Every structure is written in C-alpha cells, then in structure tokens.
Amino acid sequence: MQQIVIVGGGAGGLELVSQLSRALGKKGLAKIILVDRQPTHVWKPLLHEVAAGVIDKNSDGVDYRIHAARHNYQFQLGNMSNIDPLNKQITLDPLLDEQGEPLLPSRVIDYDYLVLAIGSVSNDFGTPGVAEHAYFLDSLAQAERFHKALLNQLLRINQQSDSDSTLQVAIVGAGATGTELAAQLHHVANLARSYGMPAMSSERLEISIIEAGKRILPALPERIAVSAKKALTKLGIKVLEGTRIVKAEKAGFVTNNDQLIAADLLVWAAGIKAPDFIQRLNLFETNKAQQVLVNTHLQSTISEQIFVIGDCCGFKQEDGTWVPPRAQSAHQMASLVATNLININKDKPLADYHYTDYGSLVHLSKYSTVGSLMGSLSNSSMFIEGRIARLVYISLYNMHQFAVHGWRKGLLVLLTRKLSNIVGPKLKLH
Numbered sequence: 110m111q112q113i114v115i116v117g118g119g120a121g122g123l124e125l126v127s128q129l130s131r132a133l134g135k136k137g138l139a140k141i142i143l144v145d146r147q148p149t150h151v152w153k154p155l156l157h158e159v160a161a162g163v164i165d166k167n168s169d170g171v172d173y174r175i176h177a178a179r180h181n182y183q184f185q186l187g188n189m190s191n192i193d194p195l196n197k198q199i200t201l202d203p204l205l206d207e208q209g210e211p212l213l214p215s216r217v218i219d220y221d222y223l224v225l226a227i228g229s230v231s232n233d234f235g236t237p238g239v240a241e242h243a244y245f246l247d248s249l250a251q252a253e254r255f256h257k258a259l260l261n262q263l264l265r266i267n268q269q270s271d272s273d274s275t276l277q278v279a280i281v282g283a284g285a286t287g288t289e290l291a292a293q294l295h296h297v298a299n300l301a302r303s304y305g306m307p308a309m310s311s312e313r314l315e316i317s318i319i320e321a322g323k324r325i326l327p328a329l330p331e332r333i334a335v336s337a338k339k340a341l342t343k344l345g346i347k348v349l350e351g352t353r354i355v356k357a358e359k360a361g362f363v364t365n366n367d368q369l370i371a372a373d374l375l376v377w378a379a380g381i382k383a384p385d386f387i388q389r390l391n392l393f394e395t396n397k398a399q400q401v402l403v404n405t406h407l408q409s410t411i412s413e414q415i416f417v418i419g420d421c422c423g424f425k426q427e428d429g430t431w432v433p434p435r436a437q438s439a440h441q442m443a444s445l446v447a448t449n450l451i452n453i454n455k456d457k458p459l460a461d462y463h464y465t466d467y468g469s470l471v472h473l474s475k476y477s478t479v480g481s482l483m484g485s486l487s488n489s490s491m492f493i494e495g496r497i498a499r500l501v502y503i504s505l506y507n508m509h510q511f512a513v514h515g516w517r518k519g520l521l522v523l524l525t526r527k528l529s530n531i532v533g534p535k536l537k538l539h
Contacts, residue, residue: 111139113450114199114220116189118145118173120153121419121439122226124512126182128447131515134181138454141182142218144201148173148186151249152509153228154436157286159252160244161293162259163300163474170249171513179518187216192223192390194412199223222414222450225401226443227387229420229434232380232398238357243377246286255376262373263298266313267306279317279362279372281354282379283325285471288337290376291316292473295344317347317370319362321379324350328433329469332492333479340477354379381434383421396423396431405461407446416449418442424462432464436505440512441465470502478502 113129115122126143133139150171151159158164177184187201197220204213230247233239244255266276278294280287294316301309318325318341325341325348326334338348353365361372383399394402394410400423402410407422409415417423420434422442432438441464449459468491470480478498482491493501511519 110137111221111454112142112219113139113222113224114142114144114218115224115226116144116199117226117228117419117421118143118147118150119226119228119419119439120436120509121443122224123150123171123176124440124509125224125226125418125443125447127180127513127515128443129450130180130182132447132451133454139450142185142220143173143177143182144185144187144189144199144218145173146186146188147249149249150176150513151252152436152506154285155506156246156249156252157290157293159249160246160255160259160290161297162256163293163297176513185216185218187213189227189386190215192392192415194392194415197221197223197414220414222416222453224416224418224446224450225409225421226417226419226439227384227421229381230384231377232382233377234380236354236356239377242357242359243281243375245377246290255374258374259294259297263301263306263309267301267309269308272308272313275313275315276374277315277317277361277372278374278376279319279370280376280378281319281362282377283318283320283322283348283350284328284378285326285469287318287320287376287378288325288341289472289474290378291318291341291346292344292476295346296474296476311345315347316345317349317372319349319352319354319370321353322350326471329471330481330492333469333471333481336479336494337471337473337477340473340479344476381420383423387421396425398423398431400431406449406459407442407462416446418446424464426464435469436509437467438464440509443512470498470505472499472502 115126126141129141134141155164173184187204189199190202191200199218201216203211203215206212231245245251262276266274280291295311298309298311298314324334325338341348354362355365356363357375362370387399392411400421401417402423403417407416409417419439424432445462452459468480468482472478479494480498482493507523510522514522
C-alpha cells in the first residue's frame with residue numbers, strides 16, 4: 110500500500126488530504142498522513158480576523174485529530190526538520206510541552222510520495238528591528254499573540270481618563286492582509302464599548318497603513334485599490350503610499366526620510382517568502398521568494414516523488430510570471446496533485462497544471478467589500494462591490510468548507526458557524 114505524506118495543513122494541504130482520503134484512504138488503496146505544527150486549522154485568509162478577535166479558532170477552526178478520525182487519514186503533530194529523498198523519509202523534531210519538556214522523541218516517517226504544503230512567511234527583507242518589535246500574521250499562533258496584545262492595549266486606553274489618549278497601530282504592507290486588518294481593527298475598537306470598555310471607540314484609535322509602492326493593493330486591479338482606499342480614508346485610517354520603512358523601533362517605524370511613525374502596535378505584512386527552512390535543507394531549486402521550483406505536474410525538479418503546492422510552490426507560467434500566492438492558487442494546486450496521485454495509483458498519465466485567475470476580493474470588515482470577477486476568463490475583469498461582493502467573498506470560504514468536510518458535513522459546519530455568530534459574542538475577550 111502506498112504511503113502519502115502531506116506536510117502542512119493549510120488551505121491547500123487540508124483540501125488535498127480530504128480529497129485523497131475520500132478517493133484512496135477510505136478504499137484502502139493508500140495510507141494518508143498529514144503533518145502540521147499546529148493542532149488546529151484556520152483558513153489563512155481569516156487570520157487577520159483571528160488577530161482582531163472577531164472570530165474564534167474553537168468555532169471557526171478544524172481540529173486535525175477529529176477531522177482525521179472522520180476522514181480516514183492519520184495526523185502527526187510536529188515540525189519537519191529534514192527530508193531524505195534517497196531513502197524517502199522525513200524527520201520530525203521532538204515534540205515538547207508548554208514547559209519545554211519532551212513529550213515525544215524525534216520521529217522518522219517513510220513516504221512513497223511526499224507533498225510539501227508548508228505555506229509562506231512574511232518577508233521583512235532584512236529590515237532592522239522588525240523581527241524584534243513587529244507582529245506578523247503568518248500563523249494561528251502569531252494571530253493569537255497579536256490579539257492578546259491588542260486586548261491589553263484596548264484595556265489600557267479605556268482606563269486612561271485623558272480622552273485625548275489614543276491607541277496607535279501602524280501596519281506595513283497594504284496588500285489584502287494589511288488593508289483588511291486595518292478595517293477590522295476599526296470595527297473592533299467600536300465593539301469594545303459593548304464588552305466592558307465603555308470609554309473605547311474608533312475615535313481613540315489611530316491606524317496607519319504604510320505602502321512602499323505607488324498605491325495600496327499593488328497586486329490587484331487599480332479600480333479595486335481606488336475603491337478600497339476611499340473606504341479606508343472615510344474611516345479615518347491614514348493611507349501612506351510611496352513610503353519606505355528602513356527600520357523598526359519600540360516606538361514605531363522609521364521611514365527613509367528619518368520620520369518616525371509612532372505606534373503602540375507594529376504589524377509587518379509586506380511581502381512573503383517560503384519558509385527559511387527550505388533554504389537550510391539545501392535540496393531544492395528555488396526562486397527569489399525561496400519557493401520550490403516544480404515541473405508542469407507540480408513535482409519538484411529534484412524528485413518526482415515530491416510534489417509542492419500552495420505558497421511554497423514556485424510555478425513559472427508561459428508568460429514568465431509566477432503563480433501568485435493566493436488561496437485560489439492553493440485550491441487549484443491541491444486539486445491537480447490529488448488527481449495526479451490518484452492517477453499514479455491507477456497507473457494513469459499525469460495531468461498538467463494551468464492556473465486560472467478567477468479574480469480577487471478585499472473584505473473591509475462590515476464597511477465594504479470590493480473586487481473583480483472572472484479574471485483571465487474574459488478579456489476584462491468585472492468590478493463588483495457592496496452586497497454582491499460580500500456574498501462572493503463568503504462563498505469562497507463556504508467552498509473551502511465543502512472541500513474539507515464534504516457537502517453534507519460542510520453545510521452543518523456553516524450552519525453551526527451562523528448560529529454561533531448570532532448567539533455568541535461579537536468580540537473574543539481572551
């Protein structure tokens with residue numbers, strides 16, 4: 110029986126595990142193993158909402174062990190530290206408890222086929238002070254860490270009798286994560302008033318979004334950027350375009366003009382790269398973003414037994430551009446690799462990967478949703494905003510739930526989430 114190991118349970122990894130388990134694991138045609146450093150999956154596009162505290166991992170997350178028990182695969186909690194392509198093995202670091210005491214020793218897992226779906230991390234481009242003073246939103250743990258710091262700062266401002274005192278937040282990077290987080294924080298500052306902080310409101314919150322490029326949302330069509338900027342500015346959020354940060358200090362970010370942008374909370378959301386772990390392995394061919402180079406079947410260039418999907422995958426298209434690191438890319442890659450692994454099991458030829466851009470959406474909390482549909486399916490994208498854009502945005506999350514749980518279970522999960530949103534608190538306070 111083939112043993113297929115997937116490392117990384119993000120958007121692409123968990124969808125791939127779910128598809129393979131239904132097609133191969135349930136029928137006893139292959140043993141499927143998922144490895145992840147966290148026990149819980151949260152859809153990465155929602156991490157900024159975890160950070161703001163408007164969703165809870167307990168109600169919006171997927172527990173890997175429970176999911177594995179229901180979907181005919183095995184889950185291993187751990188951090189992969191090495192890959193041995195010759196012997197077709199991966200090594201997991203020892204598993205430690207919260208006090209640093211060993212729970213499990215280092216483990217070795219054999220594979221017939223390995224899929225790397227380890228995602229991406231923020232790229233600070235070596236900017237001094239960023240790693241020490243800024244928060245990142247690459248993982249669930251980092252989002253929860255920021256949320257705790259946010260609650261502490263909200264409590265601090267609420268207790269200050271001086272009504273002129275404000276909470277200052279500076280966000281470097283005006284992509285989807287940065288802009289969506291800014292809008293959510295504005296919303297949360299108003300929500301706090303109903304949850305034991307009567308002196309808190311968005312009027313006591315100063316948010317700055319800092320973008321080195323000419324405009325915010327540089328990877329998206331200009332019309333989306335213009336509409337998003339208008340919505341953010343209307344909320345009183347400072348949008349600083351063409352502003353380059355050269356270092357971070359405890360007091361805030363410093364620009365190339367030696368100007369200090371003061372902040373109590375510093376967030377870095379400018380650019381991504383594949384985890385440094387990839388480089389340290391010294392195994393794969395990579396691009397400038399440290400992504401693993403693959404062939405048309407999404408197999409790594411060093412081994413046909415190693416597939417790569419998601420943000421850590423470097424797939425160069427015919428026009429010379431790289432497939433963008435988006436959830437829709439990970440979804441399409443997961444489907445292709447699932448097809449190819451099933452084809453290998455049935456001795457059928459492998460399929461080629463072709464990226465299709467279905468457009469982009471930016472959800473600015475309850476205030477606005479803007480985006481484009483169709484993408485490369487037509488010569489010109491269709492701009493949407495308001496309620497229609499909001500419904501499309503929600504449908505993307507719904508489709509992820511269906512891919513992970515199946516249609517019947519997915520509907521129950523979405524219904525449970527809807528009921529939880531109605532009866533539960535609007536702001537997570539712990």
